[in-house]
Amino acid sequence: METQTIDILAFGAHPDDVELSAAGTLLKHKAAGFSIGIVDLTQGELGSRGDIHTRYEEAAASAEILGLTTRVNLKMPDGFFTHSEENLRLVIEQIRRFRPKIVLMNAFSDRHPDHGKGSRLVSEACFLAGLSKVKTFWEAHPQEHYRPPMVYHYIQDRLIEPDFVVDVTAYAEQKFEAIKAYKTQFWDPNSTEPQTPISGEEFFDFLKGRMSGMGRAIGAQYAEGFCVERTPGVENLFDLH
Template sequence: MNESIDILAFGAHPDDAEIGIGGILAKHAENGFSVAVCHLTEAELSSNGTVERRREEAKAAAEILGISRSIQLGFPDRGLRGSEEQILKMTQVIRQLKPRVVLAPYWEDRHPDHVACSRMVKEAVFDAAIRMKQTPGGESAHRVDQVFYYFINNVHKADLIVDVTDVYERKQQALLAYKSQFDPNEGEVKTPLNSPTYLAMIRGRDQLWGHQIGALYGEALVSAGPLKQTLLIPQEK
């Protein structure tokens, strides 16, 4: 892993990024930007499916969205402790891929792993920029231009909403690739994800965000810092 990536999205589990920013990833990939996703765990404690099946589903979803690289760090599900070893591995991924933008789960969520992932990404982004911080492969320091946080289960006031109308059905296809999680007929156990209302809720939420920017569908992001604006009012051409 030595090429530079435009966008690197972190998720605690395979399907996190697809739920929150599947449209954003697909839209940027379609427009020629390189997109990578890093899953911290293999979701081995999920109520439905198996690790092997989740791998296949994640691969299918990545192909649908146009993700150029999918990374699996294999941290234990419900074991995201933010240990020195875990942060170091995430730091190494950032330095190897040198992303311009990093995306992470929003820091408030009903799932503790999503909250932990958010915190760990913040630490890894910070450490990646420290010149004297050593990583096992000897990678040089890298400073990420911008960090944004995406929503999985929660909603909050957005700093940025991206119009994903033109790629929204691709997002839906990517979610449906995770049949073990979202298809009630595939699940042995009833969960919030395979509830008949879950995918409808995600679509409705994305419609609500889209409505705020005059689009059919949108995906919302929260900025880790101030957003840089060159001009408040663009110059007329």
Template sequence: MDKLDILAVGAHPDDVEIGMGGTLAKYAFYGYKTGIVNLTKAELSSNGTVEERQNEAVDAANVLGVSKRIQLNFPDRHLLDNRSACIQELVTIIRKYRPRIVFAPDKEDRHPDHGHCTELVKEAIFSAGIKNYFPESNPEAFRPDSLLYFQINGVMKPQIVIDITDYIDKKMEALACFKSQFQLGDNQVKTPLNTGYLDQLKGRERLMGNEVGVEFGEAFRSDKPVLIQKVLGE
């Protein structure tokens, strides 16, 4: 497996697709290698079975041109109870695929699992760069260049907006793969996700785009300043 340029980590299947599906589609189009890691199988979700959700996640990844999808098996809503094991799994993945940029959910998200996911990813990135930490995973330490946070729920005040105008349809197509989550069918529980969520999400991405003068954008934050070598394009 080639090294990955981008590695996006979510607590549940569909987290990454909601937050940055357009960005993944865009960079895959330009030939960059992208990957998704899901920490849990979202077995506590109100709708859909684990098997359905896994099949949907595979279909969505294919739509976005994702090079590698990794499904871990930590228990839903108990990520911090498995802190050490989860960090070690993430360290192994980071050292193996050596991504240039890692993405994780915004820390202020209302869902506790999303914030816990980010806490674990942040610690794993630090630990992956320590030579003597968990050397049996891979003896060669590695630390990505950047960690950026994407939004799932709510609307953040972004530091970075990526233009996804040409890829919004791909993003929505990928999210439509998650029928168990975003379509209200017979014998399903009504949730915020299946009562107009996708329309609201597209409106949010339009709002983010408007902030920087494009039609659709995805928003990101960082703990530290982001270096831009050239303000103007070639």
């Protein structure tokens, strides 16, 4: 069985979670020659706007803008997925399939309960994926155990103090383009669908303000923030700035 490795694999509870919080970081690393991919846990079928069909179309359009190597949807039930062995194994399969050096995932806690649930699910799966006695299969072949060396949580609606931030100024406009691929979810003056916390005209002002606030700490126009699960190490102090 041929293995396709991906350098950075980002998980999101819903399609658009990753784009809203970490697309700039993915784009920056893509430009540096790293491969990037997204795994959506659910289809976002309980969203107030759009439907499964449009969400898939929008996710595909966004993937094209981001230049993803892969995008996978695990089809867990939106709003009702649980921290079960079945769901853990679904995530473990993707980690072992792509063997990423870095895994990005939802915030520890957030306004939407799926974000915190998804965070805990993926975090535990990253650990279990490294246990040789946890057996999984892909395309009828046994998978080798593998634990990603770096695991980070992106920051979403609720402000969380970041452990580090990434300057994404050069990629902000492309990030916004990827987000706007989700046409049903964001501002559309002609839409007759219900208003949501992200569908208002002011939402992109909030998003830019959040990114600007993150960037201010490092003297950048825009940045994205991340939290760690363990203390990160550096080879020398000049790797920090």
